[in-house]
Amino acid sequence: MEQFAHTPVLLDRCVELVGAGVEAARERGLPPVVVDGTLGMGGHSEGILEAFSDVTVIGLDRDREALARAGERLERFGDRFRGVHAVDDELARVLEELGIAQISAILLDLGVSSLQLDEDERGFSYSRPAPLDMRMDQSAGLTAAEVLNTYPEDELARIIREYGEEREARRIARAVVADRAERPWETSEQLAGLLERVVGDGRGAAKRKGGGANRKRSHPAKRTFQALRIEVNRELDSLSAALPAALEALHEGGTAVVESYQSLEDVIVKRIFAAGLRDQAPPGLPVVPPEMRAWLAPLTRGAEKAGPEEVEANPRSASVRLRAVQKIGPARKERR
Structure with missing residues (x-):
């Protein structure tokens, strides 16, 4: 079926x-x-x-x-x-x-x-507009939006660095805190836009070591979205x-x-x-x-x-x- x-x-x-x-x-x-x-x-x-x-x-x-x-x-x-x-x-x-x-x-x-990935309203995917929820159990716990809107900058940087293995964690956390002072975090589209601005558009190519072949970089939102999902669900x-x-x-x-x-x-x-x-x-x-x-x-x-x-x-x-x-x-x- x-x-x-x-x-x-x-x-x-x-x-x-x-x-x-x-x-x-x-x-x-x-x-x-x-x-x-x-x-x-x-x-x-x-x-x-x-x-x-x-x-x-x-x-x-x-x-x-x-x-x-x-x-x-x-x-x-x-x-x-x-x-x-x-x-x-x-x-x-x-x-x-x-x-x-x-x-x-x-x-x-x-x-x-x-x-969870395929249902837009869950907010797990950075490729489609959705509320920043990311809870596997939608009846309990903080949403990803609440994490972004309430965690101190140092804690956000730690989560993004440790759970997302993101080198730009400090810059991302600083931008998250600065942006939320102007407008609360609400949607995946909002966050993906910030990450494209801070980290890059993810559509460039990087040279492989020792060769001339190009390889596609992952989307700049991937690591931060992973980090937030892990934090929200205590995975x-x-x-x-x-x-x-x-x-x-x-x-x-x-x-x-x-x-x-x-x-x-x-x-x-x-x-x-x-x-x-x-x-x-x-x-x-x-x-x-x-x-x-x-x-x-x-x-x-x-x-x-x-x-x-x-x-x-x-x-x-x-x-x-x-x-x-x-x-x-x-x-x-x-x-x-």
Whole structure:
């Protein structure tokens, strides 16, 4: 159906990796339960439910519209699918309320969804005029406009620099504060115009090092819009809390599958996975105590990317980085 035309990224590979956890549940005599922690339009959940007839999927999303659309898409699976209005870092509470002790797999498809990007009134895109909202859950929290209109210059500069990895963060923050004294921030078109003025029009070309070929620069609004979206939705804080909780909830043999679309997310995923993938015993210790042994095993070699055919068919898959691990022992409490 047209409203479900959204294509999930690396669907077959995600289903395969989730399947390792499903198989482990079967071997242990457990009912397989998979959590889709970023449900979106439900494409990944649909693929999992179609592939495994004995799996129950718990789908979490903070966006009520996404939940409604995914619920309609997955209605045919009956009580094998349960949608929950929650942020992924609320997983422990959700599982407790549902009476689920352990899960077989967790899937996190991070970042903004196609639904949010494609609906102009949400304000996620810099290419179309819209109110500066950017909330994934439109019932709670500050909007992007409120951030721009109320945050001090230093805080705006920090957010744009850290979350947008924008070199011109200080200049942008200074201009935001100056402009809001004349007119409050309200629309994406307003902000995109300031960024074109301050950073450049983004349509120029830059010379590659060592060669004469030209390459197109990204739009000057891209990094700042990303930074505001991350701040408004507390995305990195949520991921840092959600992923360890999900790993804790996995039974042995369970799998964690994460798709990241920008480096800040991928660094967090890599760090959390790495802590469980290595022994913690001092070098030269003849026997590694159980509590110091690695309790995760890699299912991917580094980060996997979408192939050229998928990128051509679905340009949003171009930046994906897929990492997955399997739980092979009790979770170890990491020292901070």
